[in-house]
Amino acid sequence: MDTAHLGLPVDVPSTALFTDQYEFTMLQAALKAGTAERRSVFEVFTRRLPDGRRYGVVAGTGRVLDAVENFRFDEGVLGFLRERRIVDEETLGWLAGYRFSGDIWGYPEGEVYFPGSPIMRVEGTFAECVLLETVILSILNHDSAIAAAASRMSSAAGERPIIEMGARRTHELAAVAASRAAYVGGFTSTSDLAAGFRYGIPTVGTSAHAFTLLHDRERDAFQAQVDSMGRGTTLLVDTYDVTEAVRTAVEVAGPELGAVRIDSGDLLLVAHRVRQQLDELGATGTKIIVTSDLDEYAIASLAAAPVDAYGVGTQLVTGSGHPTCSMVYKLVARAGSADPKAPLVPVAKKSSGGKTSIGGRKWAARRRDEYGVAEAEVVGTGPVPAELAERQLLVELIKGGDVLARESLDVVRDRHTAARANLPLSATQLSRGEPVIPTEYVNGRSGSQTGA
Structure with missing residues (x-):
């Protein structure tokens, strides 16, 4: 990742009034x-x-x-x-x-x-x-x-890439911070160029429905995009009829077409149909990207679908509830x-x-079991127990x-x-569930422990 602009924008204003x-x-x-x-x-x-x-x-x-x-x-x-x-x-x-x-x-x-x-x-x-x-x-x-929402979504996505696309659903400055946090949580790229410029996050993007609607025919829009971006581009195929659009996309770009994007409908059903159609047309290497108000639950429901990547916007930048x-x-x-x-x-x-x-200057350590798996968050004051010193x-x-x-x-x-x-x-x-490990409090004077 390019980190040339990692950290601060070029001209940093005072943060002194970001306060009550x-x-x-x-x-x-x-x-x-x-x-x-x-x-x-x-x-x-x-x-x-x-x-x-x-x-x-x-x-x-x-x-x-x-x-x-x-x-x-x-x-x-x-x-x-x-x-x-x-x-x-x-x-x-x-x-x-x-x-x-x-x-x-x-x-x-x-x-x-x-x-x-x-x-x-x-x-x-x-x-x-x-x-x-x-x-x-x-x-x-x-x-x-x-980041917590992103972590849940990236976990649900498994090894499939997941793209942050929420800039239009939040404040313009919050969008940059959200892109950064999403990357921390496991997202692989963002559509927001300010986030790419400021933090070096990989950026992606091709076209929206407006580009297809601009042209007299869907074929003309696809041809213009392929001529401009090459056969490896991603074509949006749900402006009119998905089946016809997929056929046209492969005719225009050939089996080297990079990907198609589906942004509406029953994504599970449509993804299966599109995969079958692409394979029948010889575009076996063409990937399928799905968007359309996804959250972690929708992503999990698509685990068995022939989907190669996800794009998430609104639910991410609002913390998924x-x-x-x-x-x-x-x-x-x-x-x-x-x-x-x-x-x-x-x-x-x-x-x-x-x-x-709870008063007092605290330390924190994570106790692990014999297999190295976390079993408790231990928070205390006073001396750190010897068995937790390295944790x-x-x-x-x-x-x-x-x-x-x-x-x-x-x-x-x-x-x-x-x-x-x-x-x-x-x-x-x-x-829904309780925290996956408990929090234990250690009183430095007595050594006593209490639950969270």
């Missing part, structure tokens, strides 16, 4: 109270997986690193905050010199996660960490939701003073209604404000494939 106003009002109040410089630890986690899902997928980490690096307050941003009187002049002065100088740890991108998994830990002063809450959550919640992961960003520990050497004190929200959290999941992403862990998407994609393969086989079942 209360981050700034908390900052101003903390500066006045003298608590803004207290050393703090925030963690990103989700209390539960989307209903029925068996695992989650960490995606967007690379975009988070870019966002943190570009969280800067230039004159335009400061002018906006001043004009709206969102914060006072003292706070504006502090923001003018903002650079995140703390540390960020996290699950490597592409790894799987479960309820309670501390997939990202942000450490620094309260002031510098609290400002990052919204931008981190907006990236991780969106990208991880898309779960467009967010409900991740939260919570303060779990803080110092009792601004002294950098002051010890950290665990803190946690204890309100009712299922929104409690820890968090890696250092940013140290002292400097990014340490940029990776190519191919590395991330391969990591996800390996992580999914190490889960129990039931992880790939599409039926």
Whole structure:
């Protein structure tokens, strides 16, 4: 994969306003109270997986690193905050010199996660960490939701390629992020050129029904496309009559025709008929690509069909029914003073209604059985048990404000494939179910364990 543009667009704007106003009002109040410089630890986690899902997928980490690096307050941003009187002049002065100088740890991108998994830990002063809450959550919640849907779809597709085609079904910037997340989750290419340019993802595309309708005859449209793109192109055959279109396509391109695309109808039935017709016409090497509002269930239903590739749009970019992961960003520990050497004190929200959290700076490890298959997500505070020391999941992403862990998407994609393969086989079942492994919490002081 070409990684010439991997990471950032050519001209990166500040990400400082991709946030909620209360981050700034908390900052101003903390500066006045003298608590803004207290050393703090925030963690990103989700209390539960989307209903029925068996695992989650960490995606967007690379975009988070870019966002943190570009969280800067230039004159335009400061002018906006001043004009709206969102914060006072003292706070504006502090923001003018903002650079995140703390540390960020996290699950490597592409790894799987479960309820309670501390997939990202942000450490620094309260002031510098609290400002990052919204931008981190907006990236991780969106990208991880898309990657989880993509993972389910690519698992259902098996070895067959699967193309991301959802740019027209979401916001133009979300479309680029969705393409990236889909690639992490196992998709092989995208129709979105901005995603190809920015992240080096392979791009594909040939023609829509409009191209056929433009011409006086379907044959003329096919001939024009073959003349332009060669016999290996993909011809769309469901504008009028599929059987007639397939016959015409082979007459125009010959048995060297690369593929036909079917975008409507009973895909299982039509695919079988088209395969039989192609073989009878001598186009035994011509592939069949199916599109038309596919999701993981539709893909699974086509497993026995003579289909060579899938194209997925709407259901992918909307998370196949779960467009967010409900991740939260919570303060779990803080110092009792601004002294950098002051010890950290665990803190946690204890309100009712299922929104409690567990205090303390956490580690996470995945316990495996004798066959190397994951059997539990272990999350704890304090010392890491010796038997789990080599199974820890968090890696250092940013140290002292400097990014340490940029990776190519191919590395991330391969990591996800390996992580999914190490889960129990039931992880790939599409039926509704509980998380495929439990989460166990270890209290560092007592060594006690509790279930998720």
